[in-house]
Amino acid sequence: MKGVITEIERFSLKDGPGIRTTVFFKGCNMACKWCHNPETLSVKPQLMVYPKNCIGCGACVKACKAGARTIENGMLHYDRSVCTDCGACAQNCFTGALVMSGKEMTVEEVMSEILQDRGYYRNSGGGVTLSGGEVSTQPEFAVELLKALKNENISTAIETNLYAPWSVYESLMPFVDLVMFDIKVFDSSAHKKWTGVSNQRILENAKRIADSGKPYLVRTPVIPGVNDNEEEIGNIAEYVGGLGGAQYYELLLFNPLGESKYDALQVKNDFAGTRPTKTEGAERLEQVAKRKSGLPVRVG
Ligand code: SF4
Ligand code: SF4
Structure with a gap:
């Protein structure tokens, strides 16, 4: 079996605890207009x-x-x-x-890159994160890779938009130690406008993850003109706090580094020229998120 992978990033410190290797899957089932990895939207190389x-x-x-x-x-x-x-x-x-962008790889090929760094995972409390794109768009490959990681006693995490049917997550969960998921926009019609899909299934899946007892954390990309206001972040934070048991809630400031990728793919970038929320605004949103969620809040 082969998966389509855009990148295997070693020594990552931002995709979960400790030192990690992040495997970026190609293909996504949503189409966020601000995506900073537009090359991962299509599953094809x-x-x-x-x-x-x-x-x-x-x-x-x-x-x-x-x-x-x-x-x-x-x-x-x-x-x-x-x-x-x-x-x-x-x-x-x-x-x-x-x-x-995108290379077909077998589980064995991905594992041979991952295993080079197993000493770092052990010493730092790290492991491997499956990200994307969207890991749930290649579920069979993801399950086989996760099984191979667990056979090597390597800690696993997934970063997901939570938009796949619940049955997909049921197939992944037995081999996942930590789930990191996004809630991007709270109002469903606004969510559809900015991402192409309603957030109803995402919110249902969020509840199921929380009820499952699996360790999880929630992130919101803070996008100028979309959700970088106190009302929107407050609504999401309140929902996240109400789920119960999240390790923390994280606000991810807009990442403008995807601009050159839009040019390289010759596709329109609706957020060209957009810059991250300024420090003062981000601090205000952090305070709102803390107050409304009752959780530790990080800003990244
Ligand atoms: S331009 Fe396109 S079709 Fe031609 S060699 Fe490159 S990838 Fe193949
Ligand atoms: S002509 Fe330019 S794009 Fe083509 S192979 Fe040479 S350097 Fe690369």
């Missing part, structure tokens, strides 16, 4: 193009059998409409101008 890195050697033109990379009047052109995302050009481009 995709070509990302960074023209500034191109030295004009022409190797990609020779490699491309689809006619998507061409030279016209001495200028390099790329036609995404005929590109098959086969990756042949990227294999021949050594400057970083063409990069494939």
